[in-house]
Amino acid sequence: MRVHGQLGKNSHLATHLTKRQTTLMDALKRKPDINFAAGPAKLPVPVIEKARSELPFYDGLGISVMEMGHRSTDYAQLNKKVEDSVRRLMDVPENYKVLFMSGGGTGQFAGVPLNLMGRNAANPSADYVVTGNWSAKAAKEAEKYGKVNLVFPKPKTFSTIPDQETWTLNPDASYVYYCANETALGIEFPYVPDTGDVPIVCDMSSNIFTRKVDVSKFGVIFAGAQKNIGCAGVTLVIVREDLLGLALPVCPSVFDYKVTADNKSAYNTPPVWNIYIMGLVFDWIEEQGGVEAMALNCQAKSGLIYSTIEQFKDVYFPTIDTKEHRSRMNVTFRIGSAEGNENLEKQFLADSQARGMISLKGYRLVGGIRVSLYNAMTVDEVRVFIRFMKEFGERVRQMTPMP
Incomplete structure (x- = not known):
């Protein structure tokens, strides 16, 4: 049922909502803190205001986004709108799938090897470029599913990125993994590594949508939303189609990229509110230029x-x-x-x-x-x-x- 017009002046619900909105407006009038949190991070004020205004009823519906059935036509339209925004803002090629998954970036530490180690089933292995604690955690997680090669020895302290000429890359690796920006230490890659024909997997959780990237250089890009593109609870995954269907037998269906792609990110109940917020952030980015x-x-x-x-x-x-x-x-x-x-x-x-x-x-x-x-x-x-x-x-x- 869609709601047309305003609620009646004598409606108890209308009175309740008016009081609540006034309270929220008063709260927003307070001088806000400048929030330098590393994540969950600050959201754009227009996004918070838009979400607040649509919290009880979304887009003319008589329900909130948080109450929306994930198999409904309304949610399918919302999901597609957000996906289209990703494709437009990042110039995602047609041969890539855009997925919305749960588990955060840490979930993808397992999700990546579970989906890609099988690319070389006879000798599952992957190269890891460890430049900080997050890539180190990803490498350790991947050891559960195949052989992990660190492309350069772990330094005493992470204060630079060794020149790629010093890396030892395996041309038969299932993939090469790196973290584009290490939040804890403040190290960021200024370039995309050259890995030949081996697919690149990149954790862009903390710098996605902060500069243009050539998506076609990557096999998989993933990013937890809670830094640049939304709130905690949803992970954006962009995966090249030829890398679908390679999941190890032990891969849970909820982490399987092909299962997720075939079900348009709704194999299980997706985090609908978080995806909605991500869509508002994308709208804001487009409005900013x-x-x-x-x-x-x-x-x-x-x-x-x-x-x-x-x-x-x-x-x-x-x-x-x-x-x-x-x-x-x-x-x-x-x-x-x-x-x-x-x-x-x-x-x-x-x-x-x-x-x-x-x-x-x-x-x-x-x-x-x-x-x-x-x-x-x-x-x-x-x-x-x-x-x-x-x-x-x-x-x-x-x-x-x-x-």
Whole structure:
């Protein structure tokens, strides 16, 4: 049943909704924190406002998106709209499937080998480019399903990406796996590796839709939504059609790319609300000027912070040695020294939070400061942070001796 017109003025439901909407509007009038969280991350304000307005009733329906039957015509139209947005924004070739799956990026640590190790059934193996903790976790998970070759020895610390000429790649590998951006450490690939005829699998969870990529270079791209393209609970998977139907016998049907593709991402009940939010984010990206506009913003935001670090090189110490490998998404640095000064870093976090800037603490296994700059973060918000960085840097310079 579709709802036409407004609810009657005497309707108890209408009165209840009006009161609730007023409460939400009052909440939105509060000065928001600047949220630098690494994920779940900030969503664009227009997306939150649109979702709020459509929460009780979606697109003229008398139900919420969260109540929508996943086999209904209405949901099928929503699913297709979101898929079409992905194809349009990323120029996805026709011979690729766009899937919406559960399990997050971590689920794909298993999903990838379960689907692709069978490409070389006689000798299942894969090459892993380990540049941080997420690719390391993916490699460890893949060991359950086949042989894993680390293309270069694990370094003592992840502070750069070894030149590809030093990698040892297996031409018979089922696939080559890498993480485009390591959020914990702040390492980002500035290029797509050359792997010859071996399919490339890329975890783009933290930098998808932040610059144009040639999808045809990849066998599989996957991304958890909760950083650049939505909220936690759905994972975008883009897979080349010739890689479907190779799943190992032990692969659960819910992780099987072919099963998911054949059922249009509705083999089981999909996370309908999360897919809806992802669609709103895609609409917002298009309104902003597409992925090209996101790329310009990302470069501007990260450039402001890196130039401030350079300006205060006696106070702020970047954790990534090679400039071209420093992430545009997650700027990581220590304060006081390359190893970090615990007192100064605690003071930095306390002072920034007091000024409404939250979630700047570095990853729990790394420490220091991490500034996450996903698409919803504005340049103006970064400028506010830059003013604080400069003020704090000047205060530290005046301390004799440093705490």
